[in-house]
Amino acid sequence: MGKIHFLNAESVTKNYSNDKASGVNNISISITPGKITAIVGESGTGKSTLLKLLYGLLSPDEGEVFFKGGLIMGPIEKLIPGHDHMKMVTQHTDDLNLFATVRENVSALLPNTNLEYKKNETERMLRQLNVLALQDKRVADLSGGEKQRVAIARALITKPVVLFLDEPFNQVDASFREGLQQNIRDIVKQSGLTVIMVSHDPAEVLSMADELVVLKKGSIVEQGTPENMYKEPAMLYTAQLLSRCTILTRAEAKVCGIDTKKAAVAINPEYIELIASGLNNDWRIKQVLFKGFFEELLVEKNDVLLRVLNMDRGRYNEGANVGLRIKKYLEYENE
Numbered sequence: 001m002g003k004i005h006f007l008n009a010e011s012v013t014k015n016y017s018n019d020k021a022s023g024v025n026n027i028s029i030s031i032t033p034g035k036i037t038a039i040v041g042e043s044g045t046g047k048s049t050l051l052k053l054l055y056g057l058l059s060p061d062e063g064e065v066f067f068k069g070g071l072i073m074g075p076i077e078k079l080i081p082g083h084d085h086m087k088m089v090t091q092h093t094d095d096l097n098l099f100a101t102v103r104e105n106v107s108a109l110l111p112n113t114n115l116e117y118k119k120n121e122t123e124r125m126l127r128q129l130n131v132l133a134l135q136d137k138r139v140a141d142l143s144g145g146e147k148q149r150v151a152i153a154r155a156l157i158t159k160p161v162v163l164f165l166d167e168p169f170n171q172v173d174a175s176f177r178e179g180l181q182q183n184i185r186d187i188v189k190q191s192g193l194t195v196i197m198v199s200h201d202p203a204e205v206l207s208m209a210d211e212l213v214v215l216k217k218g219s220i221v222e223q224g225t226p227e228n229m230y231k232e233p234a235m236l237y238t239a240q241l242l243s244r245c246t247i248l249t250r251a252e253a254k255v256c257g258i259d260t261k262k263a264a265v266a267i268n269p270e271y272i273e274l275i276a277s278g279l280n281n282d283w284r285i286k287q288v289l290f291k292g293f294f295e296e297l298l299v300e301k302n303d304v305l306l307r308v309l310n311m312d313r314g315r316y317n318e319g320a321n322v323g324l325r326i327k328k329y330l331e332y333e334n335e
């Protein structure tokens with residue numbers, strides 16, 4: 001008998017309206033318990049479909065999904081889809097009752113058999129998601145980000161083993177987002193919760209996830225830790241998803257002093273060092289983009305444009321000439 005996985009899909013295919021280009025094709029994946037797995041990939045590549053298959057919201061056309069060795073049943077086999085030990089939160093907070101208070105929304109999922117436990121547990125969860133101060137407010141009166149926090153508290157109150165997050169932070173502004181990401185990381189650490197998330201934000205997946213799964217056209221093309229996938233992505237596609245690299249053709253790479261036999265080269269902004277007083281000041285600063293605590297510079301030579309990270313804000317002016325040194329680059333067969 002084979003090894004029993006925590007949560008795994010075996011050769012799962014789900015196409016919509018028999019269109020092989022939609023959904024996902026022949027995916028096998030095993031989810032590590034107690035960790036955050038992030039599914040990334042360009043738009044329409046099957047991320048949400050995979051999430052729904054793992055949760056049992058969709059039935060696969062072929063293949064099977066197992067949770068601790070037991071078959072996950074989809075809507076074809078089960079009247080109410082979804083799994084008792086799993087919860088999903090999306091960017092839509094549809095299952096919240098807008099006219100009930102925050103506390104009522106969260107506590108409603110606990111039974112009335114032990115009222116003391118129900119009260120304490122609700123408070124603990126609201127505190128963990130930083131919404132205890134809002135407990136008596138009606139959900140209808142909350143901001144989008146606050147609603148999102150309440151939706152997560154509601155999902156977690158019944159202590160699911162797996163939490164699925166389908167772009168749940170989309171409506172949330174940057175500072176709120178970071179706080180929420182940290183809250184979820186803390187909960188995962190403290191409780192051993194397993195999180196499977198879909199996100200379009202590279203900064204979010206790199207800082208939150210323990211494991212990244214890269215999807216392209218309905219298939220898994222790469223998988224690993226955020227650090228490895230950022231530093232040494234096997235595919236140009238992954239490099240583009242996770243970093244703000246500049247992609248150069250072989251001819252363009254030559255302009256940068258890189259001789260490659262491969263078709264394309266990727267250079268991250270932080271791999272380029274500017275030399276203001278060098279002898280070969282043959283690059284020109286085309287644009288200085290203020291990014292807060294750092295700047296992004298667009299530097300140009302012979303129609304080749306490179307994106308450069310500059311932490312020394314204000315040092316370089318548009319139109320100035322500079323030299324540069326490329327400290328690292330990655331080579332790829334396909335562009």
Ligand SMILES: Nc1ncnc2c1ncn2[C@@H]1O[C@H](COP(=O)(O)OP(=O)(O)OP(=O)(O)O)[C@@H](O)[C@H]1O
Pocket residue numbers: 016017021022023041042043044045046047048049050
């Ligand atoms: N209910 C549906 N009916 C028909 N086609 C669908 C349906 N749901 C998804 N698709 C198609 O399947 C493909 C994968 O969709 P999915 O929503 O899984 O991608 P995604 O990677 O999550 O996309 P996004 O990042 O844009 O949310 C897309 O081409 C989409 O148009």
